[in-house]
Amino acid sequence: MEVTSAGSGSLLGTRCQQDLLDADLQVEDRNARMAWEIRQAELNHHAEQLPATAIHYELYSVLWPEMLPEGAATVEQAFQSMTGMSIGDYFMVGSALMARLVNFAHTGQGAPMFMPDVYFSSTKIDPSIPQAFFDFTARDVDGLRDELLAEQAHYGATTYGSLTFERFPLVEAQTGIFLPTSVASLHRRITEGVFHVLAEAAEKERHDRRYHTSKFGNVFEALVEKTVRRGEAALPSHSPITADAPYGGRSNRRDSSDVIVAYERNPVFIEV
Secondary structure, eight states, rough: EEEETTTTOBBBBOOOOOOOOOOOOOSSSSSHHHHHHHHHHEEEEEEEHHHHHHHHHHIIIIIHHHHHHHTHHHHHHHHHHHHOOHHHHHHHHHHHHHHHHHHHHOOOOSSOOBHHHTTHHHHHSSHHHHHHHHHHHHEEHHHHHHHHHHHHHOOOOOOOOOEEEEEEEEEEETTTTESSOOOOHHHHHHTTTTHHHHHHHHHHHHHHHHHHGGGEEEEEEEHHHHHHHHHTTTTSOOOOOOOSOEEEEEGOOEOOOOOEOOOSOOEEEEEE
């Protein structure tokens, strides 16, 4: 998302491209290089988990089923083919696990581990739903070791980050008992990880990686607009907000920026 201010001409949301940790990395494709650098930046900066979870809750559990853009059914089928569950159920189970970890961090009560048979026993959730989640995001100790060795053989040895932990942020330490290998990785797998799953599903179907994720374009726009409107409503004085306003002559009609906040001196234009 880019945010620019017309008054100052400054870029409020800055894109950075720099060598991180490995100046000798050989990646010819510019987009692949940027993707690698962005991932490394995220690995070294842990986002605030509660706000990020709230944002993705609105995205997956509220706006996505509410808007149901064209092609939504195909997206859900692709996600279910990879995970054995719907996007909404995946996020629901993942959020429940994060809530347990947050509660442990704040109160020290319980333990930072999960026993699905016990944890979900008092809910009305079909047991096959959390089972599918753990099947997809967890490996036992031997399985995790095999994944790490395979990653090292394919990408080379490293002392930072691990694609394996990003894909499998839970380890089954004993039968039916799961521990997070990385809380930050677990959080990413639950939130933005949905898009990684959809990208992998598209590749499996021999499509461009953006084939399924592109369906979220209008949903993201709605999310940003609603977020801006809530923030503006909380201010003492309100400024007009416009979203995708058509302009121009009949033969050359166009839509404005996705969201425009008409501050009197410095209007803000947001492209999602």
